[in-house]
Amino acid sequence: MAAAGMRCPACGSTNIVDDDLYSQAQLVCVDCGSVVSEGVLANDPVGGSDVSFSRTTAVAKRPCTNLIKGELLPSKRSFSLLLQCNSVLLLVHFLKWICFTHTGQQRVKAICRILMVNREIEDLSQTYYKMAYEHKAFLKVSLQKKEILTGCCVLLSCRQLNWPITVGTISCLLDADSMAVGAIYQEMVKNLSIEAPIINVTDVIEAHCHEYKISSLDVPEEMAENSRDLTKRAVALVELAADSWIVTGRKPIPIMMAVTYLAWQSLKPNKHRLKFSLDKFCQVAKVKKLKSAMKRVAEIKEVLCKLGKEIPWVRETVTPDNVIQLVECILQNRYALLRRAMRTHEDALLEESQASCAEAPPEGTASSQISECADQAPIMSFVKQNGLNSDGKEKPGDVDYNPRVLPKHSDTQESQNPPPNWGKRVLFAPPCVIHAKKRRAVQPEHTDVTGDEEISDSEIDSYIRTPQEARDFALMQHMLSLSDSAKS
Amino acid sequence: MDSSNDEALDIIITNVVATFRTRCHLNLRTIALEGTNVIYKPEVGKVLMKLRKPMITASIWSSGKIICTGATSEDEAKLGARRLARCLQKLGFKVRFSAFKVVNVLAVCSMPFAVNLINFTKNNRPIASYEPELHPAATYRIKNLKATIQVFSTGSLTVTGISLLTRLNTHRHIKYLTPFYVQLRRHIGLRD
Numbered sequence: 001m002a003a004a005g006m007r008c009p010a011c012g013s014t015n016i017v018d019d020d021l022y023s024q025a026q027l028v029c030v031d032c033g034s035v036v037s038e039g040v041l042a043n044d045p046v047g048g049s050d051v052s053f054s055r056t057t058a059v060a061k062r063p064c065t066n067l068i069k070g071e072l073l074p075s076k077r078s079f080s081l082l083l084q085c086n087s088v089l090l091l092v093h094f095l096k097w098i099c100f101t102h103t104g105q106q107r108v109k110a111i112c113r114i115l116m117v118n119r120e121i122e123d124l125s126q127t128y129y130k131m132a133y134e135h136k137a138f139l140k141v142s143l144q145k146k147e148i149l150t151g152c153c154v155l156l157s158c159r160q161l162n163w164p165i166t167v168g169t170i171s172c173l174l175d176a177d178s179m180a181v182g183a184i185y186q187e188m189v190k191n192l193s194i195e196a197p198i199i200n201v202t203d204v205i206e207a208h209c210h211e212y213k214i215s216s217l218d219v220p221e222e223m224a225e226n227s228r229d230l231t232k233r234a235v236a237l238v239e240l241a242a243d244s245w246i247v248t249g250r251k252p253i254p255i256m257m258a259v260t261y262l263a264w265q266s267l268k269p270n271k272h273r274l275k276f277s278l279d280k281f282c283q284v285a286k287v288k289k290l291k292s293a294m295k296r297v298a299e300i301k302e303v304l305c306k307l308g309k310e311i312p313w314v315r316e317t318v319t320p321d322n323v324i325q326l327v328e329c330i331l332q333n334r335y336a337l338l339r340r341a342m343r344t345h346e347d348a349l350l351e352e353s354q355a356s357c358a359e360a361p362p363e364g365t366a367s368s369q370i371s372e373c374a375d376q377a378p379i380m381s382f383v384k385q386n387g388l389n390s391d392g393k394e395k396p397g398d399v400d401y402n403p404r405v406l407p408k409h410s411d412t413q414e415s416q417n418p419p420p421n422w423g424k425r426v427l428f429a430p431p432c433v434i435h436a437k438k439r440r441a442v443q444p445e446h447t448d449v450t451g452d453e454e455i456s457d458s459e460i461d462s463y464i465r466t467p468q469e470a471r472d473f474a475l476m477q478h479m480l481s482l483s484d485s486a487k488s
Numbered sequence: 489m490d491s492s493n494d495e496a497l498d499i500i501i502t503n504v505v506a507t508f509r510t511r512c513h514l515n516l517r518t519i520a521l522e523g524t525n526v527i528y529k530p531e532v533g534k535v536l537m538k539l540r541k542p543m544i545t546a547s548i549w550s551s552g553k554i555i556c557t558g559a560t561s562e563d564e565a566k567l568g569a570r571r572l573a574r575c576l577q578k579l580g581f582k583v584r585f586s587a588f589k590v591v592n593v594l595a596v597c598s599m600p601f602a603v604n605l606i607n608f609t610k611n612n613r614p615i616a617s618y619e620p621e622l623h624p625a626a627t628y629r630i631k632n633l634k635a636t637i638q639v640f641s642t643g644s645l646t647v648t649g650i651s652l653l654t655r656l657n658t659h660r661h662i663k664y665l666t667p668f669y670v671q672l673r674r675h676i677g678l679r680d
Contacts, residue, residue, distance in 0.1 A: 422643075464579060
């Protein structure tokens with residue numbers, strides 16, 4: 001029957017009838033034949049379908065978003081790892097920003113918000129992500145790599161705009177291995193041809209110190225320390241460590257941990273604090289301890305001892321145990337002490353070389369050419385044995401570096417032995433050079449090998465089992481597999 | 489100035505990697521059973537065979553492709569490869585030694601001074617890269633020689649590249665490295 005009050009839009013008549021076409025309901029005007037309205041072709045079940053259209057037609061089955069691992073929700077393990085990294089107040093802000101991000105851009109934004117970086121960095125990282133995502137090198141990589149890429153973009157923009165952040169923090173946030181993050185970061189930098197400065201440990205140390213919960217709110221008064229004082233002392237210690245070759249080539253976080261611990265001890269060097277080991281300190285400050293931090297502590301203490309010896313008013317011998325009390329004094333006058341230490345060391349070396357020169361005819365004017373400046377060691381020219389002169393003396397004519405002139409040494413004794421480690425003659429050098437491992441004697445090279453020699457049968461037979469041996473071996477393997485299956 | 493070739497740098501080649509083909513299918517189980525000094529890795533699908541003289545480790549795949557590592561010179565690598573092929577021949581496979589090619593050469597060199605990697609990287613920006621959290625050395629890539637040099641703070645250098653191949657090229661490398669040596673001396677900073 002016609003719906004009351006309906007008019008055909010084409011001819012204006014009211015003579016409209018229900019005329020269903022197969023299963024589709026239609027209202028048709030009788031006079032002109034135009035279809036006034038029609039119903040849906042298929043009816044959805046009441047209350048909506050069980051399966052939505054998008055899910056039925058999805059090409060790749062995606063797991064439920066609740067099940068996707070690592071959607072910026074750290075596991076319990078990584079909570080403690082987060083604290084170890086130098087991220088500031090992550091926990092509080094993180095809880096505000098738990099989000100399921102579906103696109104990389106949103107993820108980049110989330111990471112930036114969590115790290116509380118400024119607007120500029122956020123925009124720059126979005127730009128980089130867009131560039132990297134569309135670069136052909138990253139078009140066909142796995143989803144996991146694309147997720148890591150978001151973190152790398154943030155890392156890159158933070159570095160460029162001088163926001164101190166470490167690879168460790170980003171890998172914690174992404175719940176990924178730091179080596180994987182590093183690899184993708186380097187690939188990205190190479191493909192986008194961007195230069196990024198390296199992090200400076202002194203910048204990062206401030207953020208790192210904030211992580212340690214040793215303010216007066218968290219721990220008893222005798223162990224508490226003001227964050228600002230701690231940072232200041234730690235920065236001075238890090239600069240000293242950098243000057244004495246402890247920082248170069250090492251991971252920054254164990255160094256920062258060691259330096260924070262020593263700074264805390266030295267701010268109030270009473271018996272109580274000195275008895276605290278690094279383990280206990282990390283427990284109190286609720287930070288996860290790193291194994292190599294202990295080694296760094298020992299190395300820094302060694303350097304402090306070397307400088308502590310130069311303090312004129314200290315009478316007793318300076319040992320790693322009692323050097324902590326002197327730390328404040330050492331740091332205040334560190335440059336002067338460094339110069340003094342270098343001068344003392346050079347004087348000592350001079351005396352030694354003069355003593356050895358007195359035995360053999362002098363080769364060059366070694367004494368007059370020892371450089372004044374700090375960490376320069378007298379350089380030994382490591383000449384191959386067959387490069388030495390016939391009389392066994394070293395060749396003069398080292399690298400002449402302007403303005404420093406390198407000394408020429410005549411060490412007839414030493415040229416006959418294997419050349420000693422140059423680290424032994426220097427006051428400050430990378431610790432693995434000072435305490436070098438003993439090397440095995442170098443195997444004599446096969447200089448007569450040409451590659452086309454005859455290979456005798458007997459030699460080859462030593463690499464092949466006899467048939468009896470092969471049978472025995474097969475039997476034994478069979479027996480072993482039987483016993484394994486019997487056990488299980 | 490420092491320009492002489494027989495200067496203090498002794499570059500020692502520590503590893504030569506070479507590949508060759510046997511042009512026949514190899515039964516890995518037979519090799520594992522009848523060969524000595526072999527390690528069978530069925531999950532990867534290869535057999536590791538270690539030779540004593542020269543000290544070489546070979547990865548043998550069933551397709552007949554073999555990679556030899558551990559030799560200290562190109563000639564030694566060839567000798568080791570031929571020895572290996574002969575060994576496989578004796579085991580009963582119809583081996584034809586072909587397509588021998590040195591793929592990579594690794595050498596080490598030691599500078600008698602420490603290098604401040606941060607200053608070094610700053611001064612050689614796009615060519616050198618340094619990530620202390622990932623690797624303790626700075627990587628310096630020489631494009632025209634297709635070599636990579638890893639500079640450690642202790643002054644040790646690791647040079648990797650196929651162009652280190654012949655004795656002749658080793659001298660080229662020394663020549664190249666000597667101004668590099670001078671440049672390194674200039675760039676080691678005492679304080680940042």
